[in-house]
Structure formats: C-alpha cells, structure tokens
Amino acid sequence: MADDMDAIMGFIMGNKQRERIVQILGSKGKMESDKVAKVTHIPAPSVKKILAEMAERDLVREENGIWGLTGAGEEIEKELKKRG
Structure with missing residues (x-):
C-alpha cells in the first residue's frame, strides 16, 4: 500500500x-x-482532463456534474498538507 x-x-x-x-x-x-x-x-479543458485522469486512479468521483475527492483522494490531500 505504501508503494x-x-x-x-x-x-x-x-x-x-x-x-x-x-x-x-x-x-x-x-x-x-x-x-x-x-x-x-x-x-476548463485542462481541469476536465486532469479530473478524468484522477478519476481513473480513483482519487476523484463525479456525480451529476459535481466532482469530489474519494477516500483515496482525501488521503492524498492529507499527505500533501503534511509535506507542504
């Protein structure tokens, strides 16, 4: 998992x-x-491409046009804060 x-x-x-x-x-x-x-x-086109790439890795999810972090995405966000 760490890898x-x-x-x-x-x-x-x-x-x-x-x-x-x-x-x-x-x-x-x-x-x-x-x-x-x-x-x-x-x-906007870049954002859509990046969100799609991150969705493939299960970091974000789209529901009815609204994007949010998944559990894995939230873990990454916490790690970014630590490293920031």
Missing part, C-alpha cells in the same frame, strides 16, 4: 495543476469542473 501511495503522490506532485485541484477539492469540497477551473485559474 501505491508513493506512486500516487508522485503522480499528483509531478503536476502543480493536479496538486492544486486536490487541494481545492479538499478545502472547499465538491464542485463542478467549471467552478474548479475558475477557483484554480486553470483552463
């Missing part, structure tokens, strides 16, 4: 936009992708 966590942390921390999206969803809670784009100042 998985390290791999996922590398995936998130390897891209500042991914890191920012995890932080925003962790601090502000669930929101639409367009709102994530507005809050993070990341272009």
Whole structure:
C-alpha cells in the first residue's frame, strides 16, 4: 500500500495543476469542473482532463456534474498538507 501511495503522490506532485485541484477539492469540497477551473485559474479543458485522469486512479468521483475527492483522494490531500 505504501508503494501505491508513493506512486500516487508522485503522480499528483509531478503536476502543480493536479496538486492544486486536490487541494481545492479538499478545502472547499465538491464542485463542478467549471467552478474548479475558475477557483484554480486553470483552463476548463485542462481541469476536465486532469479530473478524468484522477478519476481513473480513483482519487476523484463525479456525480451529476459535481466532482469530489474519494477516500483515496482525501488521503492524498492529507499527505500533501503534511509535506507542504
């Protein structure tokens, strides 16, 4: 499991936009992708692509157009705070 966590942390921390999206969803809670784009100042198409990539890794989940962190995503967000 620790190896998985390290791999996922590398995936998130390897891209500042991914890191920012995890932080925003962790601090502000669930929101639409367009709102994530507005809050993070990341272009909407990039946000949608990043959310899709993170959903493939079960870090975020979309329900009726609203995105939020999964349990695994919350663990990553906590780890980011520790390392921050």
